[in-house]
Amino acid sequence: MSERETFMPDEVLAASLAKKGPKQYTLWVDLEYCVGCHACTMACKAENNTPLGVDYNRVTEVEIGEFKDPQKSPDVRVYFIPMPCMH
Amino acid sequence: MNLPPYEIGNYCDYEHCDYLISVGSNITQADYPMQTRTRYLQKFAKRTGPDAKKFKHVVVDPRFSNAAAKATHNGVGEWVPLKPASDGYFLLGMIQWILANNRFKKEYLTIPNELVAKEKGYRTWTDMTYLVGITEPRTFLSGKNAGLGQSDYVVLVNGKPTMFQEATGKADLDASITIKGVEYKTVFRLLKERAAEKSLAECEAVCDIPAGTIARLAGEFTSAKRPVIEMFRGPVQQTNGWYNGQALCILNILVDNIDRKGGYISGHAAYKGDVKAENGRKPAGIRVDTAKAIYNGKKPVSTRPWYSAYSTMRGVTPNFFSNVRMGYPYRIKAYLNYYNDPAYTMPYNQETIEALLDLKAMPLTFSIDAYMGETTSLCDYVLPDTEYLERIGGFKTYPPVKTQVWGVRQPVVGTIDPVTHDYKPIRPDNRTGDDILIMLAKECGLPTFGKDGGGKGVDLNNSWQFWDEYYKHKDFGDGLDPEKPLVKMGGKFQNPSPQNQYESWPSGDYTIFHGGRKVRMLMTYQEKVATYKNSMTGKYMDGLPLYRTIVDCLEQPLDPAIYQEYPFQLHTWKETFHTQSRTMNNLWLASIKPQNYAEINPADAERLNVKTGDWVKVKSPSSEMIESDQYQNYRKNISHYYPNYLGKGWFKFQIQVTSRIRPGLFSVSQSYGRFGAGARKWYMGDKEQPNDQRVAAGFHINPLYMTDPVLKNRVLIDPVGGATQSYGTPLRVERI
Numbered sequence: 171m172s173e174r175e176t177f178m179p180d181e182v183l184a185a186s187l188a189k190k191g192p193k194q195y196t197l198w199v200d201l202e203y204c205v206g207c208h209a210c211t212m213a214c215k216a217e218n219n220t221p222l223g224v225d226y227n228r229v230t231e232v233e234i235g236e237f238k239d240p241q242k243s244p245d246v247r248v249y250f251i252p253m254p255c256m257h
Numbered sequence: 258m259n260l261p262p263y264e265i266g267n268y269c270d271y272e273h274c275d276y277l278i279s280v281g282s283n284i285t286q287a288d289y290p291m292q293t294r295t296r297y298l299q300k301f302a303k304r305t306g307p308d309a310k311k312f313k314h315v316v317v318d319p320r321f322s323n324a325a326a327k328a329t330h331n332g333v334g335e336w337v338p339l340k341p342a343s344d345g346y347f348l349l350g351m352i353q354w355i356l357a358n359n360r361f362k363k364e365y366l367t368i369p370n371e372l373v374a375k376e377k378g379y380r381t382w383t384d385m386t387y388l389v390g391i392t393e394p395r396t397f398l399s400g401k402n403a404g405l406g407q408s409d410y411v412v413l414v415n416g417k418p419t420m421f422q423e424a425t426g427k428a429d430l431d432a433s434i435t436i437k438g439v440e441y442k443t444v445f446r447l448l449k450e451r452a453a454e455k456s457l458a459e460c461e462a463v464c465d466i467p468a469g470t471i472a473r474l475a476g477e478f479t480s481a482k483r484p485v486i487e488m489f490r491g492p493v494q495q496t497n498g499w500y501n502g503q504a505l506c507i508l509n510i511l512v513d514n515i516d517r518k519g520g521y522i523s524g525h526a527a528y529k530g531d532v533k534a535e536n537g538r539k540p541a542g543i544r545v546d547t548a549k550a551i552y553n554g555k556k557p558v559s560t561r562p563w564y565s566a567y568s569t570m571r572g573v574t575p576n577f578f579s580n581v582r583m584g585y586p587y588r589i590k591a592y593l594n595y596y597n598d599p600a601y602t603m604p605y606n607q608e609t610i611e612a613l614l615d616l617k618a619m620p621l622t623f624s625i626d627a628y629m630g631e632t633t634s635l636c637d638y639v640l641p642d643t644e645y646l647e648r649i650g651g652f653k654t655y656p657p658v659k660t661q662v663w664g665v666r667q668p669v670v671g672t673i674d675p676v677t678h679d680y681k682p683i684r685p686d687n688r689t690g691d692d693i694l695i696m697l698a699k700e701c702g703l704p705t706f707g708k709d710g711g712g713k714g715v716d717l718n719n720s721w722q723f724w725d726e727y728y729k730h731k732d733f734g735d736g737l738d739p740e741k742p743l744v745k746m747g748g749k750f751q752n753p754s755p756q757n758q759y760e761s762w763p764s765g766d767y768t769i770f771h772g773g774r775k776v777r778m779l780m781t782y783q784e785k786v787a788t789y790k791n792s793m794t795g796k797y798m799d800g801l802p803l804y805r806t807i808v809d810c811l812e813q814p815l816d817p818a819i820y821q822e823y824p825f826q827l828h829t830w831k832e833t834f835h836t837q838s839r840t841m842n843n844l845w846l847a848s849i850k851p852q853n854y855a856e857i858n859p860a861d862a863e864r865l866n867v868k869t870g871d872w873v874k875v876k877s878p879s880s881e882m883i884e885s886d887q888y889q890n891y892r893k894n895i896s897h898y899y900p901n902y903l904g905k906g907w908f909k910f911q912i913q914v915t916s917r918i919r920p921g922l923f924s925v926s927q928s929y930g931r932f933g934a935g936a937r938k939w940y941m942g943d944k945e946q947p948n949d950q951r952v953a954a955g956f957h958i959n960p961l962y963m964t965d966p967v968l969k970n971r972v973l974i975d976p977v978g979g980a981t982q983s984y985g986t987p988l989r990v991e992r993i
């Protein structure tokens with residue numbers, strides 16, 4: 171699955187569910203919805219009452235590509251990746 | 258910006274739109290309501306909307322905003338990094354292509370009046386067929402002047418002048434006529450001629466975007482089923498702001514999407530209450546910032562600008578401070594600052610600070626503020642406010658919400674006295690802003706406050722009483738009774754069912770626009786603006802958008818030589834998690850991004866031979882003025898305000914290299930580089946008050962704004978709309 175695709179393809183999901191044995195759960199964060207507002211960082215601080223400087227949930231911004239020449243169409247991507255501690 | 262009837266606050270109906278161009282609208286990151294628009298865009302437009310699969314979002318912005326990140330996330334959308342201040346060329350270029358290639362909604366534009374509109378199944382019509390005289394002042398041809406009778410507008414029906422209300426079918430669109438020796442042209446023809454003044458190649462050169470971009474985007478825009486082009490302050494906060502906004506609205510008119518389902522919508526008019534104010538006083542006279550005032554002096558032209566065409570409530574604040582210092586048009590006696598921090602937020606804020614420090618200019622100053630903000634710390638009297646959310650009041654919402662809404666705001670930290678209904682704060686000396694204003698009004702003996710202030714038996718002694726009364730009238734009825742639905746629900750909300758959002762017309766669906774006028778005429782040509790003169794040149798302004806970038810108060814372009822010496826352009830933007838001046842002192846929020854940087858493009862970094870973390874020095878064509886007598890008091894304290902000042906107009910900045918900024922820009926986000934609100938040590942008497950260096954972190958761009966080359970003590974301002982030139986100040990950047 172490429173990182174630029176929006177959804178997990180149906181067959182990947184179906185194959186994963188069809189596997190025998192105990193299920194391992196994962197947290198699926200739909201990155202297309204994340205706009206990098208950092209509200210989850212604040213919500214986590216409020217909920218867990220973490221001291222200043224300690225965050226269980228940070229949001230990183232990843233910049234891909236380079237844009238230097240305005241006469242060419244830019245090919246830049248920025249991804250916002252919320253990194254919850256999963257607790 | 259208030260181009261009747263469109264203005265900021267008109268956005269796209271995202272869910273049903275399939276092609277969206279956002280110009281200078283920091284959607285998903287700023288604007289209001291940011292969360293609502295983000296959700297509509299990310300979820301309804303891109304996922305669940307009927308055209309979600311083909312929805313394309315084009316973000317026109319010098320910075321790769323979060324919206325651009327989301328637009329390009331799945332490879333469908335696009336970022337168009339145009340040069341700051343070139344919006345007029347981009348928008349008029351689009352208009353030019355659409356008109357030249359007949360890609361506008363022709364039947365719609367030929368409708369001359371309400372009757373014909375209804376007959377053809379449209380809810381709106383435009384002024385495109387109305388005749389305008391080409392000699393100044395360029396007003397609409399009236400029925401009287403055409404010798405036809407009583408009518409505001411005249412159209413041509415198969416070449417024959419007809420009063421607009423008497424036309425029974427379509428009117429001529431691209432036409433002109435000479436009556437009594439005067440030539441009249443339809444608005445459509447005037448627009449077509451205006452748009453053709455430059456070539457698309459010229460437009461793209463000014464915008465500094467690849468050749469063919471405008472034609473391609475205009476082609477895509479007009480081929481889409483439901484296209485919208487929307488804005489926020491980006492295109493408007495410029496010296497050509499008024500015309501940029503007008504051009505953007507015209508683009509929407511050309512594709513007939515105003516008030517449409519999936520179109521450019523005004524949403525609703527909010528629920529309204531009322532407090533009777535019989536014998537209430539109204540402001541009178543000329544405003545110091547000369548907004549809405551017409552120059553009537555002895556000389557044929559004025560020495561300072563007058564913003565007669567200015568049409569919103571806020572005022573032209575930078576002009577206020579420079580006028581106050583000059584005593585123009587008169588000297589002020591007292592100043593009350595509320596909900597504003599101009600010493601920090603004004604571009605070229607040295608003028609603001611110097612005015613506040615100048616006893617002759619501002620002899621008596623008050624500030625209502627929740628913190629010891631930059632402005633407040635320079636005032637004589639401080640009236641401590643609560644946080645802006647901690648008060649009684651209410652708020653409407655904006656599109657894309659299409660149903661009627663009103664949220665009631667209530668304090669959550671303090672309490673309300675059950676008998677007197679006075680607000681009881683947790684700190685003894687605080688009052689809510691409204692309470693302070695009511696106390697001041699009572700002290701000044703203003704009618705409509707205090708005993709019987711809201712009519713017989715209705716006392717207005719505090720904000721609870723005011724809002725209780727407000728919520729008893731018009732659309733409301735409950736008052737602030739805690740047992741009634743208004744307070745229990747926290748507001749009044751219309752059921753957002755589809756029947757309450759859209760109505761069907763033969764030509765397609767419209768949004769219902771509750772509480773507002775549904776059937777309406779849309780004006781492309783701004784006759785009112787065309788009848789105003791620039792007070793400093795005596796020349797009439799234009800009723801149609803102009804191809805312009807940055808102009809001074811005499812409407813002259815900047816001297817191009819300036820860019821030789823100052824090749825960079827100033828640019829600024831807002832972080833998602835900060836307001837401009839009210840949040841940096843929240844250390845949680847400050848911890849998300851402990852400091853900002855001056856952001857530059859990798860191409861410029863190579864040229865300057867710098868990398869992220871390096872330091873550069875920057876000056877603007879007017880920053881050296883700091884050393885002059887004009888800023889004596891400011892100069893004395895500058896190390897307190899800006900420790901990064903190096904002297905001779907140079908400021909020191911730490912840079913970050915990023916492809917999110919187009920080449921040639923020097924971009925610094927707002928909210929950082931504070932010198933008030935606890936950023937510096939401060940004392941009450943001898944007692945040190947709460948402060949924290951982390952509030953002061955980062956850099957602030959405002960002292961680097963360029964002044965108007967004619968006026969020299971104020972930032973560049975739109976002669977029509979009164980907006981500040983927020984981007985594009987030429988800068989000189991050097992490595993240190």
Ligand code: SF4
Nearest residue numbers: 204205206207208210
């Ligand atoms: S995941 Fe966090 S940063 Fe992303 S949109 Fe949600 S709250 Fe905002």
